Amino acid sequence: MATRTKPNKQMQRQQRQHKQSQSLDMRTALFLASVCGQTYSQFENKDGLFLVPRDYSVVGSFSANLYDYPDQRFGFLLQSDLCAILAFRGSGSAVDWVADFIAQQTPYRHVKNSGLAHKGFSDIYASLRQQVLELIAKLPPDKPLFITGHSLGGALSTLAAFDIASNTSVSDPIVYTFGAPRVGDPKFIRAYNQQVATHWRFQNEYDIVPHLPPLVYQSPQTKKTYYYMHVKGEVKRSFRMGSVSGNHILSSYFADLTREEPLFAGAVCAEPPGWCPIAD
Numbered sequence: 001m002a003t004r005t006k007p008n009k010q011m012q013r014q015q016r017q018h019k020q021s022q023s024l025d026m027r028t029a030l031f032l033a034s035v036c037g038q039t040y041s042q043f044e045n046k047d048g049l050f051l052v053p054r055d056y057s058v059v060g061s062f063s064a065n066l067y068d069y070p071d072q073r074f075g076f077l078l079q080s081d082l083c084a085i086l087a088f089r090g091s092g093s094a095v096d097w098v099a100d101f102i103a104q105q106t107p108y109r110h111v112k113n114s115g116l117a118h119k120g121f122s123d124i125y126a127s128l129r130q131q132v133l134e135l136i137a138k139l140p141p142d143k144p145l146f147i148t149g150h151s152l153g154g155a156l157s158t159l160a161a162f163d164i165a166s167n168t169s170v171s172d173p174i175v176y177t178f179g180a181p182r183v184g185d186p187k188f189i190r191a192y193n194q195q196v197a198t199h200w201r202f203q204n205e206y207d208i209v210p211h212l213p214p215l216v217y218q219s220p221q222t223k224k225t226y227y228y229m230h231v232k233g234e235v236k237r238s239f240r241m242g243s244v245s246g247n248h249i250l251s252s253y254f255a256d257l258t259r260e261e262p263l264f265a266g267a268v269c270a271e272p273p274g275w276c277p278i279a280d
Contacts, residue, residue: 006241022198024235027264029202030257032085032148032176035266037277039075039153041087048073051275056080059138064124074128075153077135083144085192086132090151090179090250101229103213105226108188109265110163111155113197115187116226117159118213119248121152125159133159139168146176149251151209154180154201158231161196175199175233181212182228189229199233204256206240206247251277 035053042050042061052058059077075088102123102126105116110129139145145164149157154177156250161175173196180201184192193199203210217226241252254277269276 002177021174024200026084026257026260028146029200030254030265031175031237031268032087032146032260033150033178033250033254033257034276035078035087036090036148036150036153036178037254037275039087039149040250040277041075041274042076043089045274046104050076052078053080055274056085058132059084060135062128062135064127066127074124074156075149077139079134079139079143083146086136086145086147086157086164086173086220088147088149088153088156088160090149090153103217103226104219104222104224105185108162108184109161110159111166114162114191115185115189117188118155118182118228121155121159121181121183123153125156125163129160129163133163136164136168139170145170145173147173148176148178149180150178150253151180151248153181154178158183158192158199161199162192172197176202178202178250179204179207179209179248180250181209182215182230184229185227186229189231193232196231199231200235201231202234202235202237202253204237204239204247204253206238208244209248254278 038050042048048061056078059079061073061076063071063073065071078085102120104119106119106122108114108117108122147157147161157175157177158180161173164170164173175196175198213228215228217228237256239252239256241247246252
């Protein structure tokens with residue numbers, strides 16, 4: 001289920017410009033951060049209700065079913081006449097999920113000879129992959145696709161972008177992530193950076209999550225050592241919110257972007273209440 005909000009012609013103009021240049025655009029980032037916020041609403045609302053910008057429609061939603069958890073909503077695909085947005089949800093908590101998911105590495109099996117990726121993130125993506133690809137197949141092949149996510153959602157966005165760019169007709173997805181952790185080993189990163197042309201990775205220097213897993217990670221179970229790197233496109237941000245969680249949550253990233261584009265943020269958040277990820 002979804003509820004519509006006001007049109008955003010400014011965003012549409014930005015999308016046209018971005019399609020041409022694929023350069024970093026802070027207004028696009030701010031709008032996509034708002035969309036990311038709705039992935040949490042979708043998860044938290046029992047009926048899956050979330051808000052959708054006017055001129056966009058819901059192509060479909062997707063969920064993961066793995067480990068000891070029942071089927072959980074993890075995001076959705078939206079489209080307008082001009083573009084599509086694939087959005088992934090982060091964890092329900094700020095940083096505890098890093099310990100919960102398996103930080104060992106496994107071959108990224110969706111692209112041949114592409115190195116190793118975080119096993120926990122890869123297991124989640126594998127659980128929802130078919131649903132995502134079926135949704136992507138409904139899009140016109142020439143429609144620009146933005147992929148976005150916060151925290152764990154940023155990691156899933158990275159895995160999905162690599163897969164989509166390699167195995168679908170959407171060869172040039174545009175990726176914006178916020179507070180994302182490291183996802184793979186050096187071979188994976190090289191392959192990803194070559195295949196995915198545009199990735200902007202927003203990272204608060206005081207956010208602990210982008211520093212995880214550590215560059216060198218030793219499994220406590222097997223004692224095997226794994227190496228992690230970030231994908232390209234770092235957009236360094238710097239803000240302190242008084243706590244580990246506050247430095248990471250999506251509303252803090254949104255507030256940081258709002259300081260750069262206050263008038264645009266005001267237009268985006270004008271209605272309805274709850275559309276933007278604003279802290280209580």
